[in-house]
Amino acid sequence: MPELDNPVLHAIRERRSVRRYTEEPVSADEVRAMLEAARWAPSGKNNQPWRFLAIMGGDARQQALAELTRSGSAVQAAKALIVVALDKSAMYHQIKDHQSCGAAMQNILLAAHSLGLGAVWLGEIVSRERQVFEALSLDPDAYELAAVAAIGRPSRQGSGQRKPLADLLIEPL
Numbered sequence: 001m002p003e004l005d006n007p008v009l010h011a012i013r014e015r016r017s018v019r020r021y022t023e024e025p026v027s028a029d030e031v032r033a034m035l036e037a038a039r040w041a042p043s044g045k046n047n048q049p050w051r052f053l054a055i056m057g058g059d060a061r062q063q064a065l066a067e068l069t070r071s072g073s074a075v076q077a078a079k080a081l082i083v084v085a086l087d088k089s090a091m092y093h094q095i096k097d098h099q100s101c102g103a104a105m106q107n108i109l110l111a112a113h114s115l116g117l118g119a120v121w122l123g124e125i126v127s128r129e130r131q132v133f134e135a136l137s138l139d140p141d142a143y144e145l146a147a148v149a150a151i152g153r154p155s156r157q158g159s160g161q162r163k164p165l166a167d168l169l170i171e172p173l
């Protein structure tokens with residue numbers, strides 16, 4: 001019988017979205033560790049359609065992004081941002097390629113959590129894809145915006161709750 005509690009399951013359960021951060025910086029090595037986790041996500045046909053743009057705190061592009069989302073306060077306070085985009089030339093299936101980017105995002109969030117960082121997945125910002133790409137000088141013919149992760153050292157823990165498993169089962173287990 002395998003152990004039903006272990007560091008991976010614990011991290012999955014304990015990770016919460018964090019939107020408030022201290023002034024302490026996030027290092028380039030920490031960002032690299034999160035990107036490493038992201039690139040090991042699964043993808044359909046192993047096509048790895050994700051591309052990443054890491055923006056460190058204080059970069060002029062941070063403020064530009066903050067103005068393009070309702071989650072601007074998290075973007076402003078973040079000490080690193082990871083923009084996850086789809087490389088259109090690598091895509092083979094809209095839904096599956098977006099799912100793959102979602103898996104990469106989840107790895108970023110879990111890696112952040114494992115490093116003692118806090119992060120939040122910003123999805124609402126995709127409604128301003130055109131302006132985001134302008135602010136980042138990214139070619140809209142080459143990329144689709146998947147999501148942005150805002151990352152820092154937590155100054156306030158998240159508190160997201162979940163429905164009981166029984167409510168989610170289509171058929172009782």
Ligand SMILES: Cc1cc2nc3c(=O)[nH]c(=O)nc-3n(C[C@H](O)[C@H](O)[C@H](O)COP(=O)(O)O)c2cc1C
Pocket residue numbers: 015016017018019071120121122123124125158159160161
């Ligand atoms: C696809 C997606 C889009 C999201 N977009 C935003 C967003 O734009 N702003 C935000 O503050 N949180 C966003 N979130 C975070 C969710 O609000 C959060 O995951 C949810 O409330 C559960 O809380 P938890 O992550 O702390 O468990 C998004 C999450 C996902 C998966």
